[in-house]
Structures are given as C-alpha cells and as structure tokens.
Amino acid sequence: MNDINKLLDKYWAGETNLEEERIIKQYLSQQQLGANNVEKDLFAGLDAAGKIHLSNPSFETNLRTTLLHKEKQNHKRLFHILTYSAAASIILAVGLFNMNQKREAYVVEKGVRYDDMEKAINCADQAMSEAIAPLKQSMQSLQPIKGLEGSLTPSYKKNSLAKKDSENIHTSNVYDDSAFNKR
Amino acid sequence: MSKLKDISSLIIISLFLSLTVQAQTIEKIFGKYSENKSFRYVSISKGMINLASLFGKEDAGNNAMISRVDEMKVLTLKAKRKSNKTKAFFSDIEKVISSAPFESLMEASENGVHTKVYSRVIKKDKTDILIFSKSDTVQHFIWLNGNISVAELQKMIKK
Amino acid sequence: MDLHQFEIQILPFKDKIFRLALFLLSDKAEAEDATQEVFVRLWNHKNNLSSVENIQAFVLRVTRNLCLDKLRTKNRRQEEIDTSNNVVEETMVNPHEQTEQRNLLDFVKQQIALLPEMQRTIMTLRDIEELEFDEIAEITGLNENAIKVNLSRARKKIRDYFSSER
Numbered sequence: 304m305n306d307i308n309k310l311l312d313k314y315w316a317g318e319t320n321l322e323e324e325r326i327i328k329q330y331l332s333q334q335q336l337g338a339n340n341v342e343k344d345l346f347a348g349l350d351a352a353g354k355i356h357l358s359n360p361s362f363e364t365n366l367r368t369t370l371l372h373k374e375k376q377n378h379k380r381l382f383h384i385l386t387y388s389a390a391a392s393i394i395l396a397v398g399l400f401n402m403n404q405k406r407e408a409y410v411v412e413k414g415v416r417y418d419d420m421e422k423a424i425n426c427a428d429q430a431m432s433e434a435i436a437p438l439k440q441s442m443q444s445l446q447p448i449k450g451l452e453g454s455l456t457p458s459y460k461k462n463s464l465a466k467k468d469s470e471n472i473h474t475s476n477v478y479d480d481s482a483f484n485k486r
Numbered sequence: 487m488s489k490l491k492d493i494s495s496l497i498i499i500s501l502f503l504s505l506t507v508q509a510q511t512i513e514k515i516f517g518k519y520s521e522n523k524s525f526r527y528v529s530i531s532k533g534m535i536n537l538a539s540l541f542g543k544e545d546a547g548n549n550a551m552i553s554r555v556d557e558m559k560v561l562t563l564k565a566k567r568k569s570n571k572t573k574a575f576f577s578d579i580e581k582v583i584s585s586a587p588f589e590s591l592m593e594a595s596e597n598g599v600h601t602k603v604y605s606r607v608i609k610k611d612k613t614d615i616l617i618f619s620k621s622d623t624v625q626h627f628i629w630l631n632g633n634i635s636v637a638e639l640q641k642m643i644k645k
Numbered sequence: 646m647d648l649h650q651f652e653i654q655i656l657p658f659k660d661k662i663f664r665l666a667l668f669l670l671s672d673k674a675e676a677e678d679a680t681q682e683v684f685v686r687l688w689n690h691k692n693n694l695s696s697v698e699n700i701q702a703f704v705l706r707v708t709r710n711l712c713l714d715k716l717r718t719k720n721r722r723q724e725e726i727d728t729s730n731n732v733v734e735e736t737m738v739n740p741h742e743q744t745e746q747r748n749l750l751d752f753v754k755q756q757i758a759l760l761p762e763m764q765r766t767i768m769t770l771r772d773i774e775e776l777e778f779d780e781i782a783e784i785t786g787l788n789e790n791a792i793k794v795n796l797s798r799a800r801k802k803i804r805d806y807f808s809s810e811r
Binding site: 381407408409410411412413414423424426427430431433434435436437438 | 520521523526527528529530531558560562592594595596597599600601603617618619621624626628
C-alpha cells in the first residue's frame, strides 16, 4: 500500500516513468477499492481514452480519393503552367509511381530548402504566368535578336559553332516551316 | 585522307566539348544562384513518369502533340530592373545564351514585362527551353528540358 | 513515394492522430477533418518522410501544429464548456446502456478539454498515448523539465475535478 502511495505521489508530481505508470495502472485495475475511488476512475478513464479509434469506415477511401484528386490538381496545374506557355506545349509527367526516390520538387528560399511539392508547383506556376504574360499578347511578333542570328537548323546538325557572322543572318520569320523541315 | 579524318575528328571533338561545356554553364547559373538569399529557386525534377491517364479525357486532344518535360528549374529575383543584382544576373544569362547555339524563338514586351524565349536541341529527344523575363520589380529565369520537338513547338506557337 | 507506400507507412498512425486531434479540438467531427488534413499535409511532404528519423514524432507534431492553427482561428475559451457537453452527448448513444466505462471516459474527455492547450497536449501524449519524454519533447519543443511540470499540473487538475465532481 505504501509503495503504491509513493508511486502515486511521484505520479502527481509528473516524475514517474512509463514502467511505473504501468504498475500503478495494473494495481488500480485489480483492486476492489470501493466505488468512486479517484485514482482508479482516472486511470480507467485514461485507459478507455487510449482505446478510442477513428471509427468512420469510409475514412480511408475518402482519404485516398482526396489525395488522388490533389495529385490530379497538381498535375493539372503543372500542365497549365506549361501549355499556356507559347514556348512549351508540354505535359509535365508527374507520377504516383515514382521509379526512384529522388526529390520530385523543392523550393529554396533565402537559403532554406523546402521539400514541398505544392509550394514548388505554386512558385513555378507564378513565375511561369508572369514570364509568359507578354507572349500571350504578342504571339505573332518576332524580333530578331542581335548577335544571335543564325540558321534555324538544330545545333547538332551544324558542323561548327554558331558564329556572329553577319553573312549568315536570316531575318526570316521563325514560323517559316522550311527552316524546321531541315531537321 | 588522313587530313580530312583529322579535321572531322577535331570538329567532332570540339562540338562535343562545346556541348558539354555549355550544358555545364546552365547548371552553373543554377548552382551559383540557387543558394543566394536574394533568389528563390524552384526545382521540379526527373523521376516522374507519365500518367496521362490521370488527366482524364479532357486533355486527350492535346496529348497527341504533347511531349514530355523531364526537368524544370526556376530562379526568381525580386529586385529592380536597374539594380546591380539584376544586371549581374542577366549578364551571366546572356553569356550562356551567346556562348551556346541557342535559337531565339520569341521576344515580347507588354505592361513593362519583357520576355525572351530560346531553345536548343541537344539530341533527338532532348531540348532545352529558356525563358527569361524582366520587369520593374521581379525577374524570372526558367529552364525546361525534355522531349520537346521543335515542330510541336512551332504548332503550339501558331495556335 | 507512391500512394501505396505512403499508406503503408502512415495509415498506422491514423488513430493516434485522431486521438490527439480529438483531445485538442474537443469535437469528434472536427477531429476527423483534422486527421484527414494531417494526411494531406504529410502527403505534400512525402519526399521528406524518408529522411525523418522518428516518423511518429513528425506525424504528431504536424497534427498538433494543425490543431493549434484551428484553435487559433476559433476562440475556443468560451466554446470549450459547450463543446465538452457535445462530446458527452455524442458518445451517449443509448443512455440506458451506458456503462461505467463510458461514463468515466466522457468525464475524462470533458476534464481534459478544460485544460490549457499545452497541458492537454502533454497529458494526451503521455497518459493516453504513453510516449516517452524525449518523444514528447520532439513533438512539443519543450524540454523534459517543462514537460514534467505541465504534466504534473494537468494530472493534479484532473484529479481535483474528479474529486469535486464525484
């Protein structure tokens, strides 16, 4: 009896370890200590509290649906980021079945890295829409960039580096199919 | 004959070298600025596979002419257009663009935002796209890499 | 990490998350919503999970932070007395079949709901979830001493409620 009281004193002081708390619980549950014994009731109540579980049977299915929907939304946003870019009609292939453990998406801000896919997508989305805005308005315009003119054949087909050679300047419209067909 | 061989190997080697060097310079920009406290860096990287099915039927029409992006990186600088940081940043970018055989695709200006787009085909299924925009308050540098054919881009631009 | 792997790793914590949310928010429906939100937050950080040493602590920390956000947006002080009644009513499915166990549980729930937040958290983590002090420290950011002080105050308060009400 004394031992238990000592343990209980320790308990109220917050000084018991888990093993001691288990001893108290076991002792109290076994004894017939009379009705309305405070300690017994308290421990019984706490024990019952520990057995509470989330009883909703559709919780897991709902969760799965939500997560898949989120993934879909993220993918859609990535998709939109890239499709309304005039320069990139591309789907960002994002998958639930990643083949490797590589970090998919992260943001580094003020030297701190955030491995947060949603944040990364949001920031990329914002940057893309701000950058693309002028292109949406003036999809048709093309201005030759000084010093970078060259033929429009892909670089791997060239047999020399692009030079700042004024003789090679083509001011043709980049939308000219023939240039692309050379590929 | 041997002379021709020499020349062609020299050309191949220099082309190869130039490509590898240039591949490094884009990485260098990201390496240089990603930890810089004035910049925000976003990386959306490889390791993802296409689950076009996730997009559902609504995008089926676009899927046909849509290729795959493997990687995307963004550097965002919140600084004034005329500030030293901005100037230094874009000077680095211009160096990369001019030293590599990038092709300009578009350039446009609207509401104080000036944007340029460049592309470079590395091999049959790999293309680099660079987009950078300057404005009075915020500057962006965006890099996309993936299986993007120039013909598809052209179609998209014309759309 | 794919959805399947995520589920295998994280779903086992469902009930622990729910209980912590329940005792912090004092409302079953809110706790369920909170549990789902925790899972969504964890999913957004799924790439971090592989580098986390103690996933349980990480998960419960996210849970607590989420519940704190919710508590901040609602002024709970006034509502606590009312919602603790809700808790009792919800579990009183059939008053005639009420067991002694049920009564005690509801009572404990009520009393815990009256504690200040930190004491509520610590009592839940220690006396209901039976976590070690160092894990509680990871979740709350407090050192062991501070945890014991909070624990002692909480336990004594509950003991006093019990004594006075019964």
